[in-house]
Amino acid sequence: MSTKDSYKLLTSAIIPRPIAFISTIAEDGTPNLAPFSYFSMISHNPPLLSVSFSLSPRRPKDTRENILATKEFTVNIISEHFIEAANVTAVEAPADVDEWIISGLTMEPSSQVKPACVKESLFSMECQLHFSHDILDLKTSDVTNSLVLGLIKQVHVNKSVLAENGLVIDPAKLRPVARLGGNTYARLTDTFDVPRPDWKNIRDAVKGSGKNLR
Numbered sequence: 642m643s644t645k646d647s648y649k650l651l652t653s654a655i656i657p658r659p660i661a662f663i664s665t666i667a668e669d670g671t672p673n674l675a676p677f678s679y680f681s682m683i684s685h686n687p688p689l690l691s692v693s694f695s696l697s698p699r700r701p702k703d704t705r706e707n708i709l710a711t712k713e714f715t716v717n718i719i720s721e722h723f724i725e726a727a728n729v730t731a732v733e734a735p736a737d738v739d740e741w742i743i744s745g746l747t748m749e750p751s752s753q754v755k756p757a758c759v760k761e762s763l764f765s766m767e768c769q770l771h772f773s774h775d776i777l778d779l780k781t782s783d784v785t786n787s788l789v790l791g792l793i794k795q796v797h798v799n800k801s802v803l804a805e806n807g808l809v810i811d812p813a814k815l816r817p818v819a820r821l822g823g824n825t826y827a828r829l830t831d832t833f834d835v836p837r838p839d840w841k842n843i844r845d846a847v848k849g850s851g852k853n854l855r
């Protein structure tokens with residue numbers, strides 16, 4: 642399968658992907674803002690998230706360059722109310738272009754890192770570069786992707802998205818946007834709970850059926 646087809650197939654199947662809306666500052670001081678959906682949480686102790694940048698030889702991603710150079714970034718969760726402004730920042734603009742201006746989004750000063758948070762975002766994380774690793778083409782050994790782990794130093798939660806217990810986020814209030822394949826996004830509007838099974842109940846049910854567990 643070609644790289645292009647593999648990208649299309651995998652990004653349409655591994656869904657929905659959350660989107661890290663990343664704010665960085667270049668070494669020359671130019672602010673940068675762009676969305677990345679090769680994004681996940683990988684640990685809560687220490688609190689770490691992962692983002693991966695695809696490198697085209699044509700154009701390295703400014704966000705990657707800035708994170709590797711300055712070791713700081715913020716990750717902002719995109720809610721439905723500003724998806725269009727966020728999407729605009731994915732434009733392949735030259736490195737000296739400030740996507741904040743194009744998007745019309747607002748900078749909110751961070752407390753522990755230099756890059757700003759996105760004021761319109763209802764949940765933001767200030768991150769420090771924890772680890773980075775280049776991923777190579779298996780045949781040519783060219784760098785094709787870079788994995789970055791960010792240590793979450795500080796979170797900012799808009800109180801309006803907290804659940805009643807005040808400890809967790811209510812997805813119905815956050816209204817996060819996820820990425821599917823191509824240009825398709827998804828809303829998270831239909832959630833349901835499935836209780837974690839209790840081993841004792843399963844054991845008793847299997848015993849009652851006359852079957853043997855071992």
Ligand SMILES: Cc1cc2nc3c(=O)[nH]c(=O)nc-3n(C[C@H](O)[C@H](O)[C@H](O)COP(=O)(O)O)c2cc1C
Binds near residue numbers: 696701
């Ligand atoms: C919703 C969305 C998700 C994206 N996810 C990724 C990603 O995970 N990795 C990546 O390299 N590019 C991704 N892109 C493309 C980048 O956002 C785009 O190349 C952008 O111009 C990079 O900006 P920068 O060069 O200022 O860092 C995504 C674009 C969109 C719209």
